[in-house]
Amino acid sequence: MSMVEDAQVLPVTPKAQKRTNRPTSRGRLIFAKLARTPRFWVGTLTLLVIVLWALFGLAFYAYNATSQDVMSMNTAPTGNHWFGTDEIGGDIYAQTVVGLRKSLLIGFVVGPVSALLAGFIGALAGYLGGVWDRVIVWFIDLLLVLPALYILIMLYPLIKGGSWVIVMVYLAIFSWMILARVIRAQTSSLRDRDFVKAARFMGVKTSTIIRRHIIPNVSSLLIIDATLGVGAAILTETTLSYFGFGVQPPDVSLGTLLSSGTGAATTRPWLFIFPAAILVITVLATSLAGDALRDAVDPTSGANRD
Amino acid sequence: MTEPLTITGKRAPAVTPVLEVDNLSVTFGRGANEVKAVRGVSYHVNPGEFLGIVGESGSGKSVSSMAVMGLLPSSARIRGSVRFQGRSLLECSDAELSGIRGKDISMIFQDPLSALTPVYTVGHQIAEGLLLHDKKLSRQGAAARAVELLKLVGIPSPERRAEAFPHEFSGGMRQRAMIAIAIANDPQLIIADEPTTALDVTIQAQILEVMQEAKEITGAAVVLITHDLGVVAGNADRIAVMYAGRLVETGGVDEVFHAPAMPYTIGLLRSMPSMASSQSRLVPLEGRPPSLAALPPGCPFAPRCPLVIDACREAEPALSGTEEHPTHQAACIRSSEITSGKLTRSEVFPRPAPVLEGAPAGTDGREVLSLKGLVRHFPLLKGAVFKRQIGTVRAVDGVSFELGSGQTLGLVGESGCGKSTTIMEILELAKPQQGQIRVNGVDVADLSKRDRLKMRRDIQVVFQDPMASIDPRLPVHDVIAEPLTVHGVSKKDQQRKVAEMMELVGLDPEMASRYPHEFSGGQRQRIGIARALVTDPKILVLDEPVSALDVSIQAGVINLLKDLQLQLGLSYVFVAHDLAVVHHIADHVAVMYLGRIVEYGTSDDVFSRPRHPYTQALISAVPIPDPALERTRVRVLLDGDLPSPTDDIPGCNFRSRCPLYQLLPEEQRLRCRDEDPSLRTVDDTSVACHYAEHDALIDTVAKR
Ligand SMILES: Nc1ncnc2c1ncn2[C@@H]1O[C@H](COP(=O)(O)OP(=O)(O)OP(=O)(O)O)[C@@H](O)[C@H]1O
Ligand code: SF4
């Protein structure tokens, strides 16, 4: 701490005498701290491996997700069928790889997008206050009370032919509201904090204030929500598939694999265990990386306290 | 009162201390996170004695007293012994402790709102405390006693007030209610942790009076914990100074104040701005207290001590007295040199020389800011869905003043009088509800959006709490550069400018990529000042810029502000409730009461010869860090609190609390009741009082 003491007794001089090396920007500081966190590397490298596997896992594999090997139905994992087969001879390994692609896409789009939506809409309502706040909150509450699944069922005729992309949009639209209300409440207390007032008196634009001050100060919540949202979206998609939306046969996702494999979990565990394990690993790796990110944006958190 | 017994049951010698703390230490956390908050503290309090414990923030004052009360979380590891009337408190069970707490020992906290339960009436809570410890008392009896107690602590119309809820009380009244609860069961010992820190000076003076009274009525011993030496000077019998979890000096109040034997105490005393001197620079105590997590060996004050020698870093000096003053003890290996007079106080902490002499650069006294009849009223609304106006809050009600370039205007008054609203109105740079604001001769109502943005360069603000006014998630460089981003300054110029500003306020530019939490309070306030200066403004609005800082750090920041004003020709609007600070820095002073200025004049005139009874009361409420002066001083005390700004008071709005009004004959009072006094010139100051020439009160103030 000697540096701190020295600083206070520095003489007051009118001009800067020495050129200093460039100060590090916030982005770089955050990244530097991330890079020093093992959790971050474990999380991201695991995710990277999973993504690469989803992309190239079938490159040197004899079967694909739709192929049926009538010679071996209901077999446990073998050298031929790495994760075994189902009752019609479908290869579980290939299905898992293909399903993973879809699930990753759904999870990693829906989780972050809904957190971002929540962040911006909540922050906007909380920061602007007054009429805007009331209108936005009214809208949020409306979305909250709407029976979301019912709407989807009503729209079914319209979206029947549509792909699972619609499900993604649907999931993103109906999952940000509660967090948005939390963020709004936090923002309205942040708004009265002196540093936000100070920015306003400097003439900083509203959008900049939200981006520079509000969002980073509520980011812990956003990051937690985004990472949890990844897993939640993957699982919700399962429910929807069950009702006949989203990913439909012969297309597969981790969700559909899991739901069809659950019944056989005790008798033919390979139908269930492999997709489930991949899902758990994905979710864990995401929250590990998310956790590291949250610590990195919070300057007062453990690692760089000295 | 029965004679206290020792544990062996023998009759105790003449004085057995009520409280004896021996070698108390408190540790939080384990391993690398271990924080030694209290490290071997010993003291005693005799019956009826008033002990003041003084120390900077984080010195362990609160933790040591919480340990005495058994109120620390279970994660705290406590060693040593605490004896209350001979009983060892640390060995008591929780149930036994609860029996003692609130009955024999009671505690008063800094924040009375959190100590009172919001859902019960104040009367109920006092009665509850009585019933808890006296099973024979009836409910009615307890309620009646509660009203009596409220009356005792000076709450007006106590019968009605007993029915009120805590949130309906003002800060001062809540603290009185806390004192009422504290003395309800005739305690032997009252521990008060910063009971007046959250209050205005005028209310602080009242509370300290009430505490003295409470002490006399109950005969209890009092331990008052505070960071403000002035608070204990007039009240305490003995003082203990704490630093880094240890006592570093103890002794009678006169000994410690007049012949401090330890450099830290000397520094604390010398760094306080005094009402007596206004011209010379303050004496800063540089640096900050050490981190209690990793204390280096030796004297903990060594990094900040001007007398440090190599021997200091070897072993931590023990608290020891001298032959002739065994009760006056100090923990410093060089204290004998200090007490013997070989080292004088001014040698230990010399007054720094001003950086520049003479008139500020480029100041011609031209008007840079002027307010004319500024008004800001807030409608008071009621109803959830259909809001209707049930009144008006007159936050600012016709304020006028002028600020010349290179000058400082001090704006003083109790909290809630409209100081902050006034400066917020200025900073909005928008057309006020009524009246006129001119900056550099331009009426802000006529500004276009572009011009307003440009004008923001010229007028910047420094806030009270450096923790709150800086975004904790932004590196310091970005914090300071923020005002520049608005004006399209290139990244490279921003960096140059930020480095320049950091040098200017005494921070190392190398620290630009650190986060705010790595800086101490005083340094953070410097960051706030650097941010305000980065656009080269002409006017700086300072909203209580030093009141959140420890005294030792305050001095450094005030010196810096004074130097910057000389170097850069800045003009300051300086809002503060600490009159000593204002006296030190301001050229002109405006005293505000209920949205109006009641007295306005040069600092010297106002402070040497206050005309308005309110100003006189404010000045006399400022505690003076000199026990001899403080004890003989006659105070002009104000009754009650600031009235609600929604009240429509005919005549003089200060009447309800005016001490002069009380002294006036009836025919003169008439005028105070009927006629609203406007500002008029008396000698060289403007005063809003019909009887400003009256000397009845001034005589008493002049004696201070
Ligand atoms: N529950 C706790 N866990 C860990 N550390 C603690 C805890 N309570 C207090 N401390 C630490 O103990 C030290 C002394 O704190 P304490 O509250 O006694 O200071 P203080 O002198 O009362 O300061 P202030 O003037 O700010 O009230 C500080 O470093 C503080 O961070
Ligand atoms: S022991 Fe040394 S460092 Fe500590 S206060 Fe005394 S002179 Fe200063």
Ligand code: SF4
């Ligand atoms: S006008 Fe009357 S009530 Fe008002 S301050 Fe003067 S003496 Fe007091």
Ligand SMILES: [Mg+2]
């Ligand atoms: Mg404390």
